[in-house]
Amino acid sequence: MSSIQLFVEGVTDQKFLQDVIAEWYGIDLSIGSIGKPGEIISVDGKDAFDSPEKMKKLSPIFQQLAIQGIPTVVIFDADTFSTNQAKLTLHSQKLRFAYFLFPDNQRDGEIETLLEEIICPDNQIVFDCWKAFEDCLSGHKTSSTPSGSFTTPANKTKIYAYIETLVGETDSEKEKIKDRNRDYRNKLHWNLDPAHPSLKPLREFLDPFFSTK
Known part of the structure; x- marks a missing residue:
């Protein structure tokens, strides 16, 4: 069993975070989906917490992770930050997970907003x-x-x-x-320097989960 479990919206997020975590921490996390083992799980869309069908599958997973003491992280697009922050704050209190909203956990946007900046x-x-x-x-x-x-x-x-x-x-x-x-570690295409102003919020969020491992 992994020492962390990340839940994201889709494949773009999975590959980006897999490459970022490998680049910054030297840790290779596997990719999976609901019902398929992996450490970065795609919930197949931003409606995961609004869908009763998906919640029937997700709630037991979150509960089991909490029982096992495995850190659980949700990383979604902010879209409209204030709306999704309020929604995830409510769900995080019930399901006991930490969360981050692309691009920087502070403003409206999405992972593509961050990608354009780096x-x-x-x-x-x-x-x-x-x-x-x-x-x-x-x-x-x-x-x-x-x-x-x-x-x-x-x-x-x-x-x-x-x-x-x-x-x-x-x-x-x-x-x-x-x-x-995609290869986000390709320096001819992307700048994954953790000191990059657009990446600092994500680095500061992830550090507690990976920097000592």
């Missing part, structure tokens, strides 16, 4: 060009959508595009774009 500085041009693309879209109207405006692609799409600009064109290289195959 790209390798040499690649900033990718997001500068993306900003120009978004500005261009917002400045035009269309009869093709109900709103009469183009929809700005989601931040998740932006991160996919960022990685796609950095990998090769073969099928095997394109596989590296997928969430489960």
